[in-house]
Amino acid sequence: MCRFLAYRGEPTFLSDLVCAPAHSLVHQSLHAAEAKTETNGDGFGIGWYGERPEPGLYREVRPAWSDENLRSLCEQVRSPLFFAHVRASTGTSTTRANCHPFAHGGHLFMHNGQIGGYARIKRRLEALIPDDLYDRRLGTTDSEAIFLVALAHGLTDEPVQAMARTLKRIRGLMTEARIEEPLRFTAAFTNGESLWAYRWACDGHPPTLYFREADGNLLVVSEPIDDKGRGWREVPKGCSLVAHAGSVSVQCLNEAMGKLAA
Secondary structure, three states, X not given: OOEEEEEEEEEEEOHHHHOOOOOOHHHHXXXXXXXXXXXXXXXXXXEEOOOOOOOEEEEEOOOHHHOHHHHHHHHHOEEEEEXXXXXXXXXXXXXXXXXXXXXXXXXXXXXXXEEOOHHHHHHHHHOXXXXXXXXXXXXXXXXXXXXXXXXXXOXXXXXXXXXXXXXXXXXXXXXXXXXXXXXXXXXXXXXXXXXXXXXXXXXXXXXXXXXXXXXXXXEEEOOOOOOOOOOOEEOOOXXXXXXXXXXXXXXXXXXXXXXXXX
């Protein structure tokens, strides 16, 4: 399983969160504490917002702990909203196109989790991506496919409802294919202003996801970058964390999916 970090708040240097803490994301790329695999060395990526509406991206196939360019970049870039991700592949190749985060226009998305039996529904899942979005399909991961399908389901306008529709559709494909492995999903999505983080699994065992608020700043992580006692809270299972300017709330993904079934 991958590890990731999302920040929204006062502009800060990426290095303060990605590289500097005792259990920073770079440290987690080699020594993750709450993942199935301790090492997340199948590439990494950062995405950040600056003076332009489209985010900057830096993605690389080298492990995060061994890339001096990552540290140098993070020490120079200051941003009010950024994503960082270290990857542990669940079967797809280690290429730059498969590294997170993924960008579409002014939006960023990153994911930790897995579609059970993905190879058995890959073709049918990709068929849900309309032609205008399929041109943006550069890699082979289930993560990128989820992002593009969610965009087709209205992710930019209704981030919680669209993700509920997407997860429900994927579960339908898995049921049709008689796949018994679970769909486990944590992810983060942003339009450059607001931030959404999701935690859901069909078997009730989603990957870990934490958040912390302090002085109007929000940090969302796969696992804490410092001591757990320092204000960290878990994103509830089956829920989405929604952060707008001046407010953070929790919405129920399970409820949104239930309404779709009605």
